[in-house]
Amino acid sequence: MRKWFRTEMDKLKQMNFTDKRQYIWEYYKLHLFFIGLILFFIGYLINVWFINPPKRDYVYIAWQAQAVHPEHLNTLEDRLSIILEVPERYRISVNSYVLVGEPQMDQALVTRFFAMLHVGDIHAIMASRNEMIGSAYGGIIRPIYPVLDALEELNPDLHDYIAKRVAVFTYSPEEDPAAAVTSAMGISLNDAPLLRELGFFTEDLYLCLIINSSHYYELAKVLVELFRAGGVE
Secondary structure, three states: OHHHHHHHHHHHOOOOOHHHHHHHHHHHHHHHHHHHHHHHHHHHHHHHHOOOOOOOEEEEOOOOOOOOOOHHHHHHHHHHHHOOOOOOOOEEEEEEEOOOOHHHHHHHHHHHHHHHHOOOOOOOEEOOOHHHHHHHOOOOOOOOOOHHHHHHHOHHHHHHHHHHHHEEEEOOOOOOOOEEEEEEEEEEEHHHHHHHHHHOOOOEEEEEOOOOOOOOOHHHHHHHHHHHOOOOO
């Protein structure tokens, strides 16, 4: 390698600028292309990892209640974003997983939901009572108590109010139908001031904790913001 490098340097020393340029381009253009590609890739990774990393979900909520226009959910995301301590790095996501009756689209929604559920990217659902019960039977949600505990530390007055709104029912998990479970599986969002202000139908709407979620404190902050305008601070 050293001998080859010395030979190439001797060749270049004997050439004028135009000859050097033509020689390098003719014999090393593939090398230059791959070097440029590698440098571009390294620069991209540095930008994504350190300079301008994409925003991560502070809270990701799957909407499984009455069908709503995406703009309504976007507005809800914007209003809930007030709870973010570092909005440059994090975001609130509320995305609909309501089936629309079109087979391919519905299959894509179901596949996406369970893929995100598997890797822990969904933290909670806002669901109708029927969807909440179905999710409990399917092992998708778990008791809401950890969120209530976090809320008690964050806002004791609101905790006392919210604790009266839990939805307690008995269900049998699919994996063990003989093991009946009675627990608080959701929190009623009926008449939550922020949702009411934004025009959501809340009479049949519950906040539920995803089975593998540990975002208790974050969801407690969501509850504070949903009920803040109701006089319960």
